[in-house]
Amino acid sequence: MASKAQIEQYEDQGYFIADDAVVPEMLPALTEATRRVADKVRSGEVVDKTDKIGTGGEGTAPVVIMGVMAPEFGEPIFSDYLASEPVERYVHPFLGEELRLGWVTAFAIQGGGYQCGWHRDFGAEERDGSYEVEMEILSRYRKNLLKWHMALIDDPCLWIVPGSQRRYRTDHEREVLISNKGVGDIPDAKQIRLKRGQTIFWNGNTIHRGVMPTGMEERLTLCGCLVKHQADDPSETLDERFRWRLADNVREALPEKVRVYYDRWKRLQIVD
Template sequence: MSSPPLSYSYDTNGFVIIPSDTPLSLVPPTQLIPFRDACERVITKTRTGEWTRRRTVGKQFPPYDNDNPDSWGVQHLMHPDLGEALFAEWYCSERVLSVVKALLGCEETDLEMELFNLLINPLSHDFALRWHRDDVRETASEEEEVDALGKWHTGVQWNTALYRDECLFVVPGSHIVPRTPEQRALSSTLDPPTNPLDMPGAIQVILQPGDTVFYNSNILHCATYSSQAKRATLHACMGDAVRGGAVRARNILQHDLKWMQDEAFRETLPNDTARGTLDRLKRLQSEQGGAQVVYSLAG
């Protein structure tokens, strides 16, 4: 019996894992070293202060505190000033876009460039993100939650691990149903979980090098960051510009993407497909006027 299509698992569970040893792998084993090398260069720039667009320990959502010396993420991997062409080539590659199109059920001409960051291990502090949905406040009523979950199907988020990654925890199926009273209690606090598996229904997502998990970012999820375990996980999202509109805007435009409007960035993109996804983002920026909100791509 053949396995169900990716979209079925994704729609049903809210996430789907693509192992590194399958034809759909986003980073086959032979490509791990170039990705690791590129990541090591940007991590070094971040930890030495040369690159200041980062996520700092102690802050789950932007704006981040640049006075904190420890980081858990690097922002804007495709920025021309980082000088790493590999990232834009990969983000806009057919290998990535084919999976995104399958999960969103859209055409290539619908796709919108969004965020591409890197999740890394802090050096001096263990850190954790609290249980959350990216675009639903923890204080939302059940009615508000149901309404929001019904609209959050026009974008997809993914983590591609370059080293073994045990950081992400999710509650399968929670992207389409409101929280139970116990889940609400554990996700209404601003404190990180002591034990993520105390959350009813939670599982730990374990990725081997080269594995990718695609997930609906309104699935109930949290993450833990160990200063002792090396982490370099590509962390990105992409949307359907035709159906997404303001729903996508309020989640991504808070991340200071004005630099993407610069012609210097456009010139670094590898092909017309990539430039098309950028044009759709720029159209969204123009239409929404830089909409802001308190939620964030985090994982």
């Protein structure tokens, strides 16, 4: 399970890396499944749209595939992975044992050039707040979840400013994030070089970016997330990236444990 040192590193630095958060035998199967999913998106056999997963449409070059768990892809291994013992072993110390979805999605990029500039994962929250505003968001936002990236091939794309989830942005960071729209260098930023099979559990409140280095031709990395569930959790506005999960055929395709996660999630959704 997550060691005391790892938990402390997560609290202090905003991340830690685990070598054993995936069943070794599952790694090749997940890699092949992700490639098949990406091929289906590319050919249009499956159309990965956030509002509805379709079949038989126009092919597109995937970047992040949001619907890998959808039955249209025919790859139950992604849900099995979410419910797998090593994932639980790392998630339970942070969130307890009562959980809800969460997600599994996949970076499946072919050809170079992917870039996502410096930002915090603040959703619709204020991105240029005063000290008080930003610190309030950091103290509250997404405290009930744990998310991670698991590299299916070596992945050096994620950069993190360690510890930035606990503090107000510097003047220089504001310059880069706001004035320069995420482009530029940030001192003390750390490039995370994941080896195949390694998992980084990290806090999206950190200042971070994603960049495919020159010469890198493929990014194949799973993203996962689970959420702490409590009986009195308030309803929440549906995250539009997951509207497709409201379709009738989604639940029945899930393994029993993930069905529980799904039901808890679905019950809380406020849907327009």
